[in-house]
Amino acid sequence: MKQIYIHPLPVRIWHWINALGFLVLIASGLQIRYLEIAEVVSFKTAVDVHNWIGFVLIANYFLWLGFYMFTDKITVYLPEMNSEKYFKDSWRQIKFYGYEIFLGKVNPHHPTPYHKFNPLQIMMYQIVMLLFVPIQFLSGLFLWDVKQFAFWVDLLGGIRIVDTIHVVMFIVFSGFLVMHLYLITLGHTRFAHIKAMLTGYEEVDDGGKHAQPSEKK
Numbered sequence: 001m002k003q004i005y006i007h008p009l010p011v012r013i014w015h016w017i018n019a020l021g022f023l024v025l026i027a028s029g030l031q032i033r034y035l036e037i038a039e040v041v042s043f044k045t046a047v048d049v050h051n052w053i054g055f056v057l058i059a060n061y062f063l064w065l066g067f068y069m070f071t072d073k074i075t076v077y078l079p080e081m082n083s084e085k086y087f088k089d090s091w092r093q094i095k096f097y098g099y100e101i102f103l104g105k106v107n108p109h110h111p112t113p114y115h116k117f118n119p120l121q122i123m124m125y126q127i128v129m130l131l132f133v134p135i136q137f138l139s140g141l142f143l144w145d146v147k148q149f150a151f152w153v154d155l156l157g158g159i160r161i162v163d164t165i166h167v168v169m170f171i172v173f174s175g176f177l178v179m180h181l182y183l184i185t186l187g188h189t190r191f192a193h194i195k196a197m198l199t200g201y202e203e204v205d206d207g208g209k210h211a212q213p214s215e216k217k
């Protein structure tokens with residue numbers, strides 16, 4: 001096994017602030033919506049926390065966006081341009097997640113610092129970060145001050161529509177989180193990907209090059 005530096009510091013800082021913030025947003029959002037079922041904190045506290053964390057995460061988003069826009073690491077989010085190879089690699093990955101993993105086969109994608117994601121991760125993370133997250137932040141911003149953003153709220157069809165978009169995205173994110181939390185346990189050990197997102201370094205198979213002579217097969 002050798003170590004490769006796969007998650008640069010700004011990505012790790014963004015990611016853990018984002019992950020923690022999302023959990024607080026989900027909890028405070030549920031409290032705002034279901035106050036009548038259980039009042040863990042007051043309505044005002046839940047709204048204040050939700051708004052503050054929302055703004056922190058909007059600012060934090062630009063750390064992620066800025067990092068990828070202004071460094072050569074943007075390559076990790078660029079899909080393969082050869083469409084035949086792209087579909088072949090995606091299908092290979094679907095087969096792996098679908099059943100090969102249960103047969104004990106190894107992940108066919110071998111990450112490098114400039115191509116750390118497999119084609120399915122690229123697609124999923126692009127949709128989440130470039131579509132879902134901005135939709136959620138913007139709809140939240142419009143609901144935060146409907147008067148100031150009256151033009152946009154009216155354009156979208158009124159408060160009910162904006163609110164529905166915000167709630168539907170909440171459901172989407174909750175689903176994404178369940179899937180994300182399962183997929184991140186599929187490294188070569190249960191916690192390998194989580195460790196990598198904490199330290200920056202991922203352990204990858206180097207075909208036994210770094211093994212002691214006695215360990216080589």
Ligand code: HEM
Binds near residue numbers: 007019022128180184
């Ligand atoms: C407790 C919650 C979470 C945990 C434990 C977690 C864990 C991880 C881990 C271990 C990775 C690296 C695996 C990989 O490379 O695919 C990762 C990557 C990623 N996660 Fe999460 N995550 C959490 C919540 C979230 C949330 C809420 C979002 C978005 C809304 C998110 C978005 C992402 C993205 C976009 C990446 C790729 C980052 C990059 O390298 O550019 N995660 N996550």
